[in-house]
Each structure stands twice: as structure tokens, then as C-alpha cells.
Amino acid sequence: MDESPITRSAPGAELDDADLLIGGRTYQAVLIDLDGTLLTTQGRVPQRTAEVIHAVQALGVRVMIVTGRSIASACAAIENLRLETPICAYNGGAFYCTRRQHVLHEVFLEPSLCRTVLELVRDRQIDCFVNQGDRKVTLRPLRDEYALLLETLIGVEQVDAVADLPLDRVARLTLYGHEEEMRDVLDHLSQEHAGRIYLEGFPISSLPSHRDHHGHVCDVHPPTAGKAEALHYLESELGIPREDVVAVGDGRNDVPMVRGAGLGVAMEGAFPELKAVASRVIGGHDEEAVAALLSEIFLEI
Numbered sequence: 001m002d003e004s005p006i007t008r009s010a011p012g013a014e015l016d017d018a019d020l021l022i023g024g025r026t027y028q029a030v031l032i033d034l035d036g037t038l039l040t041t042q043g044r045v046p047q048r049t050a051e052v053i054h055a056v057q058a059l060g061v062r063v064m065i066v067t068g069r070s071i072a073s074a075c076a077a078i079e080n081l082r083l084e085t086p087i088c089a090y091n092g093g094a095f096y097c098t099r100r101q102h103v104l105h106e107v108f109l110e111p112s113l114c115r116t117v118l119e120l121v122r123d124r125q126i127d128c129f130v131n132q133g134d135r136k137v138t139l140r141p142l143r144d145e146y147a148l149l150l151e152t153l154i155g156v157e158q159v160d161a162v163a164d165l166p167l168d169r170v171a172r173l174t175l176y177g178h179e180e181e182m183r184d185v186l187d188h189l190s191q192e193h194a195g196r197i198y199l200e201g202f203p204i205s206s207l208p209s210h211r212d213h214h215g216h217v218c219d220v221h222p223p224t225a226g227k228a229e230a231l232h233y234l235e236s237e238l239g240i241p242r243e244d245v246v247a248v249g250d251g252r253n254d255v256p257m258v259r260g261a262g263l264g265v266a267m268e269g270a271f272p273e274l275k276a277v278a279s280r281v282i283g284g285h286d287e288e289a290v291a292a293l294l295s296e297i298f299l300e301i
Contacts, residue, residue: 029062033249049291072134092229131172173220182216228256
């Protein structure tokens with residue numbers, strides 16, 4: 001097998017040509033994460049990558065962006081791609097058609113659950129913000145590092161009290177703090193509200209645009225299968241079985257889709273948890289590794 005930066009195998013994974021579609025299997029769809037995968041450190045889609053994606057789509061392959069970002073943020077990042085398949089945003093909580101500019105499906109946290117989590121925020125003096133569709137509302141920052149983080153976000157409204165935060169149609173609650181603090185919050189919420197929420201926790205520094213930030217977040221979502229919801233969509237709406245899907249990502253939140261896809265691919269800088277479930281590891285997001293992978297699999301070049 002080719003051991004170049006584009007085609008290294010994951011530890012313990014041996015793939016033959018048929019597994020990689022070289023003279024073998026025909027994959028029908030590809031799921032691609034945004035930050036740390038498709039986008040460069042500067043937050044853009046490289047021109048060559050866009051061209052390859054357009055060529056792959058022209059063959060009838062479904063290309064779906066699957067991200068933890070909000071719908072608005074995801075659309076802004078890929079505005080030059082002209083994708084035929086909906087975006088999967090909020091880690092599986094929403095599907096959005098960019099062609100019709102229409103939300104196809106979205107789920108929300110229960111208002112009573114939002115109230116409970118926000119009471120936890122108040123009691124523990126944790127910074128947080130609420131994603132309500134494309135609206136972001138936050139409490140006044142308690143920590144300087146959170147205030148600095150907010151300066152990098154667009155259109156965030158600030159309020160003074162927990163009572164001023166919205167409770168209806170909430171797509172996600174994002175809690176911010178130090179590593180041990182967020183680990184404790186994750187443990188508490190997973191034990192107290194199992195089955196009512198989907199949780200993701202990660203260091204801010206895992207985002208290419210915030211490599212020097214030391215904070216951690218805990219994202220509280222409605223109960224979903226995470227990014228594996230994209231696999232469910234392809235199968236239920238388009239008749240594409242998961243074994244005919246390629247999934248590419250770099251974060252812990254990519255584990256559900258990479259583990260469930262026919263060919264799961266991790267980026268070079270991916271979390272160890274993702275590399276452990278991936279069949280293959282490719283190069284970095286600044287190396288146009290996604291373009292090379294898609295060219296090899298779908299264009300055979």
C-alpha cells in the first residue's frame with residue numbers, strides 16, 4: 001500500500017485495493033467535516049479541493065458537509081461549493097438545503113432541560129452561550145479568556161442574567177471553562193440526563209483558528225446519534241447504505257460517522273480516539289489531503 005502522506009493506513013488497519021475502491025467497491029457518498037478537515041487554517045476551502053468536489057458531484061456522488069457549526073456558519077464557510085446534498089449541522093441536530101435555503105429537519109433541547117442546565121451554569125459560575133437557530137446569546141463573560149473568545153465570534157448578543165437567556169427552540173448550549181471543570185460537567189450531565197441529551201466536549205485549541213486558546217467547552221445537544229445522523233439521512237432519504245459511504249474527519253465528534261461509514265478516514269492531526277476507529281489516515285488540512293483522497297477514490301487519479 002502507498003505510504004505517502006495522502007494514503008497512510010491507520011495503525012492496525014490493512015486495506016486491499018477493493019476496500020479502497022481502486023478496481024473494487026463503488027462508493028456513492030462522502031461525508032466531510034469542516035474545521036481541521038475540509039477547511040484550511042485560514043478557514044477557507046482550497047480552490048483545487050472545490051474543483052475536485054464539483055467533479056465528484058458531476059459523477060453522481062453525494063457530497064455532504066457534516067459539522068458541529070451552526071447552519072449559518074457552515075453555509076458561510078462553503079458558499080463556493082454549490083453542493084447538491086444538504087448540510088448536516090449542529091453535530092446531527094439540523095439538515096439544511098443550501099439550494100433552496102430551507103431547513104429540512106431540526107431538533108431542539110427541551111425548555112425544562114435548558115432551564116436545568118442554565119441553573120447549573122449559574123451555580124457553578126460557568127460561562128456559556130445559547131444557540132437558538134442562527135441566534136447566539138451569552139451571559140456577560142466571567143473570565144477574560146472567554147471574553148477574548150467571544151471577540152472572534154460574529155453576532156453574539158450579551159445579556160446580564162440567566163433569566164434573560166432564551167429557552168425555546170434551542171439547538172445547543174455551549175458551556176465554557178477549564179479542562180477539569182468541563183470534564184466534571186460532562187460527567188454530571190451524562191449521569192443526570194442520559195437519553196435526553198447528546199454531549200460533546202473538546203479543547204478550544206483543537207480548532208485550527210484557536211490553537212493558542214486554553215479553554216475547554218461542553219456542547220449540550222438534543223438527543224441524537226451525533227454525526228451518525230448523516231448516515232441515517234443518506235440511507236433513509238437517498239437509499240444509500242452506510243457501507244457505500246466514505247466519511248472524513250479529525251475530531252472526537254467525528255467518531256460516530258467515521259466508525260459507521262464503509263470507509264472511515266481520519267486526518268493526520270486527528271484526535272487519537274478518531275484514528276483508533278478509522279480505516280485510514282491521510283495528510284493535513286493545509287495539504288489539500290481531502291482533494292487527493294477524493295481524486296484517488298472517485299476520479300482514479
